[in-house]
Amino acid sequence: KTPFKKLLNIVQRNGALKGFEFKCGKLKDHYLLPVDGTGLFYSGTCRCNDCCIMNEGKKNEAYYHNIMGGCIVHPNQKTVLPLAPEAICKQDGTKKNDCEKAAIRRFLAQVKHDHPQIKLVILLDGLYADNPTIALIKKYGWHYIIVAKDGNHESLIEVMNELYDQGEVEHHTIVDKEKNTTHRFRYANNVTLNLQDDAEQVNVLDYIEIDKAGNSHVWCWVTDIELTKKTVESVMRGGRCRWHIENQTFNTLKNQGYQLEHSYGHGESHLATNFAYLTFLAFLVDQIQELACPRFQKALNKPAKPTRKRLWKKITCLFLTLMIDSWDALFKAIAHGSKAQKLEFNTS
Ligand SMILES: [Zn+2]
Structure with missing residues (x-):
């Protein structure tokens, strides 16, 4: 897990993290961190020591791996x-299956x-609103x-x-004339989350977006931001940036050439898990x-319609056929095009 920390520190030292700062009322120099789990692997036959087991002991016993991921995101950033x-x-040392609720505690810890100083706003799905x-x-001094x-x-x-009745x-309503969209907000501060004894006081934001076609989209969040x-x-x-973990992260890792769900082997103990970590690491470097x-x-x-898959293909292609001195030279060749060479055989 150290390389992730080192790479983010480099981004921060070079000032590139500034573009991700989330400003909201009194909050400054905070960063949005959506966190969620996703499936990596599922099989009725293939398994390793890391596998969680479904329907244990039954005819339809099956094996699976999930992973908890989190990214720093910003509404205006593509990456x-x-x-x-x-x-x-x-x-290790347990027979019980792992679950998302336990994994998120380890993830946040x-x-x-790794980043004790960084100020975060954690974005989560309703499953975690407890x-x-x-x-x-x-406790960690962050917001949500x-x-x-x-x-x-x-x-x-x-x-x-x-x-509301009282x-x-x-x-509050905001009309965006440029996009022909209306944003309707309804909110209250200091509401009790649920009926449990240890219930947290939360602020509730009900929100409706009416788009230019007249369709309504509804959201509701709880937060500690006033x-x-x-x-x-x-x-x-x-x-709404929570979506970036699904769309820009998990979907990219599954559908744009990273093969998160179909990795390069399963192994007997930790191979599949390590491949997943390496895939995320490669993704961080690319981002x-x-x-x-x-x-x-x-x-x-x-190209007119840029896709990552196309770029990966191009890189592999050049790598297999040419001597390349540096990444710089490689990207330059792809951006400017390189002269096609006549195929020659080495018959010696
Ligand atoms: Zn496994």
Whole structure:
């Protein structure tokens, strides 16, 4: 996990992390960190010591690996910066299956250990909108914006409706004339999350976007950032960035040539897990290049419809046939095109 930390430190030292700063009311120099789990592997036959087991002892016993990933993201940034992921796999010395709730605690502890100074706003799916997770985030001195869902937070929705009837819910509307979009906010501070004894006090933001076609999109988040007319829009933009972990990270790793789900072998003990870590690491290096290396950007954006897969193919192709002195030379050749050479045989 050290290389992830070292690479992020290099990005920070060179000032490239500045472009990811999230500003919201009193919050400055904070960074948005969406965290979520995803599936890597599932099989009815192939297994290793790290595999979690489904339907153990039954006819349909199956084996799987998941992973918990988190990236620094920003609404205006195309790139994401993954931190060291946490494998959701069988833990040493235990027979129990690992789960997302346990893995996220290990993931957050590792982040605090690797980057004790960095100020974060953790973005999570509704699955994690519970008291222990919120208490842990607060303990580390960070903030959070977490999705709240009707199914999981009935009492919260009820309290919001009650407050609404009493006229204690604030409203704010922003009309974006340029994009022909309306943003409607409804919010209340200091609402009790649920009926449990250790229930956290949270701020609730209900949000509806009405797009130019007249379609409504609804979101609801809980957060510890104070909700005011001045902050609701930033909180909404931050909250919607959670999508970057699904879309710009897991989907890229699965569908754009990184083969996260079909790695290069499974092995007997930790091979599959290590391949997943290496895949994330390769992705981080590429994202840093895309963020900060003009030569890489030129090479990636060379064709009219740039795709990563095409760039990887081009790199492999040149690597197999030519002597290349440096990455710089390689990206330059792709961006500017290189002269095709006549194929010659070595018959000696
Ligand atoms: Zn396995």
